[in-house]
Amino acid sequence: MEYALKIGTQGHVYLPKLIRQSFGDKLKAIPNTKALVVFSENTPPEAVIASLQVIISDLRLQLHIPKSARQLFYTEEAKTQGSEELDPQTTVRSDN
Numbered sequence: 001m002e003y004a005l006k007i008g009t010q011g012h013v014y015l016p017k018l019i020r021q022s023f024g025d026k027l028k029a030i031p032n033t034k035a036l037v038v039f040s041e042n043t044p045p046e047a048v049i050a051s052l053q054v055i056i057s058d059l060r061l062q063l064h065i066p067k068s069a070r071q072l073f074y075t076e077e078a079k080t081q082g083s084e085e086l087d088p089q090t091t092v093r094s095d096n
Helices: 017-023 045-062 067-080
Strands: 012-014 027-031 036-040 091-093
Touching: 017 036, 036 045
Parallel strands: none
Antiparallel strands: 012 091, 027 036
C-alpha cells in the first residue's frame, strides 16, 4: 500500500492511524538522497532488509503497470483497508 504523507509548516510528518498502530510510537528513519525507510526502533536490521526486498519487488512490478492502473489499484486497496484522513494528532518531526 502506498500513502501520501503531508509535512506541516512546523516540519511535522502526519502518519495515518494504520501506520501508527502497526509501527508504534518510537521509530527510526534512515534516509538517502531519494528515499526514506521508517521502522520501529527495536526492529532487527535483518527484518528491515527483508521488508525492503518486498518493497523493491513491488516497485519493480509497478514499472510494468500503466500509471492509471496503479492509481486505481491503490485507491481500491485503500478503501478495503479502511484508510482514513491523515491525523495531525500523531506526528514525526523533521529537522528541516
